[in-house]
Amino acid sequence: AEAYPQFAGRKLRLQLDCVGMPDSGVVQFLGVVREQIAFQGINLEVRVMGEGGCGPGCVAGPSCGDGIVQSKFEQCDDAVFAGKYGGCAPKCVLAPHCGDNIVQKDEGEQCDPPSKANGCNAACKFSMVN
Numbered sequence: 001a002e003a004y005p006q007f008a009g010r011k012l013r014l015q016l017d018c019v020g021m022p023d024s025g026v027v028q029f030l031g032v033v034r035e036q037i038a039f040q041g042i043n044l045e046v047r048v049m050g051e052g053g054c055g056p057g058c059v060a061g062p063s064c065g066d067g068i069v070q071s072k073f074e075q076c077d078d079a080v081f082a083g084k085y086g087g088c089a090p091k092c093v094l095a096p097h098c099g100d101n102i103v104q105k106d107e108g109e110q111c112d113p114p115s116k117a118n119g120c121n122a123a124c125k126f127s128m129v130n
Contacts, residue, residue: 064092098124 062070067079069092076088083089085107086097096104103112103124111120121127 098122 062068064074064077065079065081067077069075069077074092075094077092078088081088081090081092083095085095085104087095089095094100096102096107098104098109099113101113103109109124110126111118112124114120114122114124119126
């Protein structure tokens with residue numbers, strides 16, 4: 001307050017917006033900072049703005065189910081999560097699909113993963129070679 005007389009006697013808030021959850025070392029450091037500034041009447045607020053956090057203006061941040069793929073923490077996001085072959089499953093992970101290294105015979109796959117070396121085409125079917 002001495003260095004900034006315009007703030008003397010006023011409640012202040014320091015806001016730190018994080019894209020993801022801070023690691024334990026950062027959380028511990030922020031605890032020390034909070035203790036040091038609290039006696040000056042300054043409140044430290046930390047907002048996590050990644051998966052399900054609060055975005056700018058405190059609108060809902062990006063999250064699984066919003067229909068937008070957030071490549072940092074989602075493989076897919078169709079906002080349906082039926083988990084059907086080739087689609088998106090709950091928690092925004094890919095459902096079984098061609099290319100997942102698992103042969104889904106009930107979905108018509110003959111091989112997986114696709115590879116010229118093993119004769120498996122992009123549809124996970126063996127290609128005919130003449």
